[in-house]
Amino acid sequence: MIWTIRRLDGVADRASFQSTSNELNSWLAKQANQAQKKRLASVFIASPVDQPTCIAGYYSLAPWQIAFEQAPVKVTKRLPRYPLATALLARLAVDQSFQGQGLGGVLLIDALKRIHLAAQSVPVQVALVHAKDDAAAAFYRRYGFEPFADEPLHLFMAMGTVEQLFAD
Amino acid sequence: MATETIVRPDAKGRVGLGSYLRRIATQLGRMPSGFAAELTSDGAIMLRPRVEVAADEASTLVLSVADRDRLLAAIDGAVAPNQALLQAKAQHEVMVGPA
Numbered sequence: 001m002i003w004t005i006r007r008l009d010g011v012a013d014r015a016s017f018q019s020t021s022n023e024l025n026s027w028l029a030k031q032a033n034q035a036q037k038k039r040l041a042s043v044f045i046a047s048p049v050d051q052p053t054c055i056a057g058y059y060s061l062a063p064w065q066i067a068f069e070q071a072p073v074k075v076t077k078r079l080p081r082y083p084l085a086t087a088l089l090a091r092l093a094v095d096q097s098f099q100g101q102g103l104g105g106v107l108l109i110d111a112l113k114r115i116h117l118a119a120q121s122v123p124v125q126v127a128l129v130h131a132k133d134d135a136a137a138a139f140y141r142r143y144g145f146e147p148f149a150d151e152p153l154h155l156f157m158a159m160g161t162v163e164q165l166f167a168d
Numbered sequence: 169m170a171t172e173t174i175v176r177p178d179a180k181g182r183v184g185l186g187s188y189l190r191r192i193a194t195q196l197g198r199m200p201s202g203f204a205a206e207l208t209s210d211g212a213i214m215l216r217p218r219v220e221v222a223a224d225e226a227s228t229l230v231l232s233v234a235d236r237d238r239l240l241a242a243i244d245g246a247v248a249p250n251q252a253l254l255q256a257k258a259q260h261e262v263m264v265g266p267a
Contacts, residue, residue: 001263069230069231106264144250159246
């Protein structure tokens with residue numbers, strides 16, 4: 001099956017999306033469009049090429065900041081005093097009827113590619129993901145994301161790793 | 169219980185709903201700003217409670233000292249993509265096209 005991954009639009013049937021997470025289904029149906037209009041998030045959907053209204057999976061990207069409780073002199077010499085800007089992969093979900101086809105990994109790659117392209121214009125040092133639970137965190141760890149010790153549902157990947165992934 | 173109130177315009181022909189809105193808001197335990205006014209096709213004015221949307225897409229993660237050091241070490245010494253990531257990229261190429 002050939003897929004397209006595109007920005008959420010009015011063609012897509014958001015209400016029919018059914019992943020195993022009611023929270024992620026509800027967000028897509030009720031809030032994704034508004035979040036995108038307010039420029040709080042960008043939402044991308046995967047559809048089979050011949051079914052443009054079908055949403056088989058989606059992910060959302062959002063701007064985030066990483067701040068430090070303490071920034072020692074050694075650190076502040078090479079980092080700004082203000083928080084680090086980063087791109088957050090806030091949500092990623094696959095419809096139950098399309099699970100088991102590797103679509104989650106494909107969506108993750110697509111998200112990293114978009115972060116990679118954005119980082120060429122606006123410097124970003126890490127890609128951040130927010131896992132909704134331990135199972136989701138395990139999904140990201142499998143692809144090399146590292147969890148923070150004190151925030152285990154927030155995981156990161158250095159942009160150096162992402163750049164190597166997409167290096168020609 | 170449906171009620172109807174007759175309001176009269178002021179000298180400039182304006183109709184204010186402030187006092188009614190405050191009364192309704194108090195009854196419902198909301199702030200007056202928690203309503204949106206909508207003019208219906210038959211000329212009625214409907215006051216609908218606003219739906220709050222959490223702006224959880226714009227926030228900040230504050231790292232502890234240990235996590236800060238972990239992050240900076242990762243930035244300085246970025247590791248190569250692992251096999252699962254490389255396989256997912258290859259699958260993206262097959263299913264969607266080159267990433």
